[in-house]
């Protein structure tokens with residue numbers, strides 16, 4: 232098996248943030264959600280399994296910029312970098328200014344563009360020179376009318392050409408972008424297995440241009456590997472819970488430890 236194939240099937244666990252970072256991101260996200268739920272689209276950032284699965288749809292070895300739409304506090308960005316995408320290839324389009332500041336601090340080598348992703352052509356006009364290889368979107372598409380979603384995909388494929396792929400997650404079961412409009416097919420749509428280890432569970436859709444010659448391939452063992460990791464993930468969560476409890480209620484935690492020693 233070639234080195235490249237090995238890389239494509241490997242699921243990186245990715246760098247793990249400290250518990251403080253993660254709680255900070257959750258708090259920021261909830262604040263933004265309370266201010267504008269339609270813009271935030273979710274009450275918490277995407278979990279690691281969803282972020283990793285999104286990143287897995289991108290070829291890290293390719294050329295051209297990778298555009299991320301709605302990066303928020305950056306879980307998918309981090310997963311893309313862990314997958315091997317060079318940070319210099321990343322162009323992050325985010326509407327919310329406070330997220331832009333945070334992203335600039337977390338990912339100093341990526342390009343941060345504050346703007347409206349639904350006006351993609353204009354928003355990216357002064358920021359990219361080459362054709363993007365892929366667009367990875369966490370935009371809450373279902374809060375927008377269908378015509379706006381279709382316009383976004385049209386702009387995306389105008390920018391990427393026929394080889395590009397548009398990767399989107401949704402909490403719905405159906406594709407958030409209809410492939411058939413007025414009887415004519417615009418995009419090829421592939422739906423991947425649901426990511427149950429996310430709250431709420433999510434599904435990833437990969438769109439390609441109708442003239443794209445390449446099939447979108449997910450490594451067949453990917454979901455198995457994700458499930459295998461779920462056990463480890465459960466243990467990690469327990470460890471983190473204990474750590475948080477020890478910090479928030481040190482006496483209760485000591486009492487528990489000594490209780491467990493004596494039992």
Ligand SMILES: C[S@@+](CC[C@H](N)C(=O)[O-])C[C@H]1O[C@@H](n2cnc3c(N)ncnc32)[C@H](O)[C@@H]1O
Nearest residue numbers: 272273276277301302303325326327347348369
């Ligand atoms: C569901 S959150 C996803 C955040 C992050 N990628 C994650 O997975 O946790 C949607 C993000 O899209 C951003 N967003 C919403 N509408 C946007 C728009 N028109 N242009 C750019 N970003 C937008 C929100 O500010 C938010 O950060």
